[in-house]
Amino acid sequence: MPGPAGGGDLEPLADRVLACVQLIPAGRVMSYGDVAEFVGSRAPRQVGRILALAGGTVPWYRVLRSDGSCAEHLHSEQVASLVAEGVPFRGERVDMAAARWDGR
DNA sequence: TTTCTGACACTAG
């Protein structure tokens, strides 16, 4: 194999991130860092960047910060969509302890 | 090649 082959870069990081987000079941959520690690990358910021470019093609609202909060521009749609799917909330933030999805 | 930016994560106070 051509290299350490730590995580297969067969496809652009963007495609793998979008695929991971689409795999998230309704009622569950994942943090940017979790998605990044799930795809084999350590750049949670890139995940947000990718969703910003093609977020309209995937349930981006199922992805938020590791503390359960979200960005200002998303706060309104983010919360509305999650509540509609039955995601457990704790005040203004999501209960990651119960809604966090680890890929199984 | 270097430099800047970004829908973040983490630790400390």
Added chain:
DNA sequence: CCTAGTGCCAGAA
């Protein structure tokens, strides 16, 4: 509970 500072990686100019 909150804010502030630092480190991380990937892509574009």
